[in-house]
Amino acid sequence: xxxxxxHPGHAELHxxxxxxxxxxxxxxxxxxxxxxxxxxxxxxxxxxxxxxAGVPKEExxxxxxxxxxxTDHKRFxxxxxxxxxxxxxxxxx
Amino acid sequence: xxxxxxLVAPMRTEVTRLxxxxxxxxTEVDAALGDQKGSMLVFVNSVCGCAAxxxxxxxxxxxxxxxVPQQVVTxxxxxxxxxxxxxxxxxxxxxxxxxxxxxxxDGEVVHFVHRHxxxxxxxxxxxxxxxxxxxxxxxxxV
Numbered sequence: 758x759x760x761x762x763x764h765p766g767h768a769e770l771h772x773x774x775x776x777x778x779x780x781x782x783x784x785x786x787x788x789x790x791x792x793x794x795x796x797x798x799x800x801x802x803x804x805x806x807x808x809x810a811g812v813p814k815e816e817x818x819x820x821x822x823x824x825x826x827x828t829d830h831k832r833f834x835x836x837x838x839x840x841x842x843x844x845x846x847x848x849x850x
Numbered sequence: 851x852x853x854x855x856x857l858v859a860p861m862r863t864e865v866t867r868l869x870x871x872x873x874x875x876x877t878e879v880d881a882a883l884g885d886q887k888g889s890m891l892v893f894v895n896s897v898c899g900c901a902a903x904x905x906x907x908x909x910x911x912x913x914x915x916x917x918v919p920q921q922v923v924t925x926x927x928x929x930x931x932x933x934x935x936x937x938x939x940x941x942x943x944x945x946x947x948x949x950x951x952x953x954x955x956d957g958e959v960v961h962f963v964h965r966h967x968x969x970x971x972x973x974x975x976x977x978x979x980x981x982x983x984x985x986x987x988x989x990x991x992v
Contacts, residue, residue, distance in 0.1 A: 772900035774947075774966035782924050825945025846966040 768792065774826070774846045775799075776818055779839040782807040784814050786821045786846060787833070796836040797843070804829045822846055852929045853897055854951060864906045865895055868913055872924040876936035882923050883940045886957045889919040890980060895926045896948040901968040904989040905949040908968070908976035915981040917989050919953065951980065953987055960987045 770789040777785040777797060781791075789800030803826040805817040812820075852858075866872050870893060873879045883892070893909055898901040913922070925933045927948035938946050940954070947965040954960065961983045968976055 772898060773969050774964075793898050822964075822966070825947050825962075827945055845970070847969055847971070 770843070770845075772787040774847060776821075776842075776844045776846055777835050777840055778814075778842040778844075779835065780841050781839060782809075783839075784817065785833065785835055786818065786826050787828075787830075789843070790832075791836065794837070797840060799833050799835065800831065801826060801828045802830040802833040803827050804833075818846070818849055822849055852931075855929075858897060858926065858929055861895060861897060861902070861906070862924075865909065865924045868910055868922065869885055870909075870924040873923050873925050873933050873937070874930045874934035876932045879925065879933050879936040879940075881920070883937065883954070883957070885919075886940075886954055888921065888956070889955045890921040890923065891919040891920065892935070892940075892954065893924040893951040894934065894948045894950045894952075895924050896965075897928060898949065898965075900970075901965050902949040904971060904973050904976060905951070905968050907973035909951070910981060911973055912980035912984065915977075915984055917981070917984040919984065919988055952985055955987060 768791060771791065773789050775789045776789065777799065784801060784805040786804050787799040790798040790800050792798065803821060805814055807814055810817065862872060871882065873882055912936065925937045927934050941952055942959055944959060944962045949968060950965055951963040952959050963980065
């Protein structure tokens with residue numbers, strides 16, 4: 758079963774934990790599932806709001822990389838128009 | 851909903867054949883992790899091919915290193931739900947992810963390998979970092 762993939766045919770980032778940055782104050786960290794006309798569907802998603810949070814976005818991402826993601830939503834769609842960058846969390850940790 | 855046990859069985863075997871003790875109930879987890887002494891690796895197994903498909907062979911490679919944990923145990927996420935939930939209670943501030951690996955020394959998590967640190971990496975690469983963690987936290991000088 759080594760290397761066996763259960764979900765062929767999906768996007769390259771399917772199943773990968775990513776950081777989705779937006780044009781607003783919100784940053785999302787979670788597993789990328791898919792993307793369609795509505796936006797990026799993510800699973801087990803943590804959300805950072807730069808307007809509300811006590812820690813900067815960079816610190817939130819760093820802590821997520823070290824300690825894992827504190828899930829705020831099981832499923833969440835980030836509107837495509839809001840997305841400015843998608844980065845693998847593994848590249849940032 | 852758990853996968854068909856027959857589908858998952860080879861994934862369990864891939865880990866238990868390495869000498870890992872499989873924990874399938876909360877009681878078994880408490881017996882293994884409660885008052886844990888010495889060095890231990892907890893492998894949180896998973897059906898996910900993206901990550902677990904590399905994590906299992908990475909574990910196999912790392913366990914060939916000259917420094918290894920005294921005990922290796924495994925729970926299976928999405929299958930043995932109570933056991934996994936209980937195991938995660940021993941992981942302190944580390945959030946749930948699967949597959950993942952926790953290194954414990956005398957009951958304290960000293961190193962944690964999350965799913966995002968496994969995704970997209972080769973078994974060799976993961977094993978190299980895991981072996982370095984064995985050296986750092988379980989080496990003779992520790």
